[in-house]
Amino acid sequence: MSPEPSQSRQRRPDDSGNPDAIALLRDEIARDGAITFARFMEVAIYHPDFGYYRTPIRRPGRGGDFITSPEVHPFFGFTIADQLAGMWDRLDRPDPFVVREYGPGVGGLAYDIIAGLSVHHPEVREALRYRLRDVNRHRMAEAMSAMIEVGLDHIVAVEDPARETAIEPITGVVLANEVADALPVHALRWTGDELQEQWVVWDASTEWFAWDTRALSPEVFATDPISWLERQGVDVAAWPPGSRLAWSPAIDDWVGEIDRGLTRGYGLVIDYGYPAQELYRDHRLDGTIRAYAGHTVSDDPFQRIAQQDVTAHVDFTRITDAAAQAGMKSTPVVSQGHFLSQCGLGQHLVAMQQDPETGAAEYYRAQAAVMRLIEPAGLGRFLVVGLAKDAPIDPPLLGFAPDDLPDALRF
Numbered sequence: 001m002s003p004e005p006s007q008s009r010q011r012r013p014d015d016s017g018n019p020d021a022i023a024l025l026r027d028e029i030a031r032d033g034a035i036t037f038a039r040f041m042e043v044a045i046y047h048p049d050f051g052y053y054r055t056p057i058r059r060p061g062r063g064g065d066f067i068t069s070p071e072v073h074p075f076f077g078f079t080i081a082d083q084l085a086g087m088w089d090r091l092d093r094p095d096p097f098v099v100r101e102y103g104p105g106v107g108g109l110a111y112d113i114i115a116g117l118s119v120h121h122p123e124v125r126e127a128l129r130y131r132l133r134d135v136n137r138h139r140m141a142e143a144m145s146a147m148i149e150v151g152l153d154h155i156v157a158v159e160d161p162a163r164e165t166a167i168e169p170i171t172g173v174v175l176a177n178e179v180a181d182a183l184p185v186h187a188l189r190w191t192g193d194e195l196q197e198q199w200v201v202w203d204a205s206t207e208w209f210a211w212d213t214r215a216l217s218p219e220v221f222a223t224d225p226i227s228w229l230e231r232q233g234v235d236v237a238a239w240p241p242g243s244r245l246a247w248s249p250a251i252d253d254w255v256g257e258i259d260r261g262l263t264r265g266y267g268l269v270i271d272y273g274y275p276a277q278e279l280y281r282d283h284r285l286d287g288t289i290r291a292y293a294g295h296t297v298s299d300d301p302f303q304r305i306a307q308q309d310v311t312a313h314v315d316f317t318r319i320t321d322a323a324a325q326a327g328m329k330s331t332p333v334v335s336q337g338h339f340l341s342q343c344g345l346g347q348h349l350v351a352m353q354q355d356p357e358t359g360a361a362e363y364y365r366a367q368a369a370v371m372r373l374i375e376p377a378g379l380g381r382f383l384v385v386g387l388a389k390d391a392p393i394d395p396p397l398l399g400f401a402p403d404d405l406p407d408a409l410r411f
Helices: 019-032 037-046 077-088 108-119 122-127 135-150 227-232 250-260 316-325 336-342 347-352 358-374
Strands: 097-102 128-133 156-157 169-178 186-190 196-202 207-214 246-247 262-273 289-292 294-300 309-312 383-389
Touching: 019 037, 019 196, 037 186, 037 309, 077 108, 077 122, 077 169, 077 262, 077 336, 077 347, 097 108, 108 122, 108 128, 108 135, 122 128, 128 135, 135 156, 227 383, 250 262, 250 316, 250 383, 262 316, 289 383, 316 383, 336 347, 336 358, 336 383, 347 358
Parallel strands: 097 128, 097 169, 128 156, 169 262
Antiparallel strands: 186 196, 186 246, 196 207, 262 383, 289 294, 289 309
């Protein structure tokens, strides 16, 4: 079977990527044969020496490759703090109350959450213990340095997921903002009759990486994706031949880790994606694997290897199904715009407006940030789901309540 060349037909010095990553992948393919795209992602973004998420270079942010909600305005963290306070109350006000944040980077969201609790929920702040869990030791060192500087190191600590130790169960909340989209995925292709896997090979004619469609990996796909999708109401028969989808068995393992990391409490997952019935249809069947570099997006993961982020839209039905398999309950899946509005994002803006010390320029910047966070065509279309282990979700948690806000707080 001949390889299907990547969209990058030739190796280009300006965007080929890290030479060590390229050599490792090429040597592995030469030694062992074709590799799954999930393995390609593991090397490109998680390799301990040169992976995109493991290097000393700061990636997210206005000067990096993309911008995340916490960087838009501290109000994002303040509003998450309001939801955490509600969860603390639902858990009968435990002390300590532990928040474990996955992928916290330099700790900006953590700082805003702690600040929000300190001002608006001081009783929660007194019980709080915050755990930063990130694969990048450089970011963790920077985060802890900042926490020491502002005197928060007595409540903030680092967890290293690379250490071979069991995750410590907590009573509290596991928070993951834009983490699930970077879990390794397998690239699949629908022939019209069956799903096949797009493996990664080295194409001697182009001297670069390429796709090669073969059978599914039996050791990975113990559960038939088609059977699962049809049980979720996905109309697989309507897919045109050549449809492509990203499938992440890693979601099940990750949700299982969230479950094992909770004695009692909640998970809060925020990311870009859709429920299964929406994800596997229409233009998204052209493929949802994306690469980000320099605030530009492409669908070619074979450029800038280990120097660009590689993601895939998150299947939120997979998350809720994995949670159910682990014995956890799930809230409805809602948009970030709905979630933040219900948690009181608008009230933070109103309070700023009423503060006599707020200048006009500061207020208008905050107003623009709020609009950006809830804009249905932008960050507001991210999705949010809550997971619960031995914890109540009825009546609805704050951010998942029905849309009954007064008109004055709608944006």
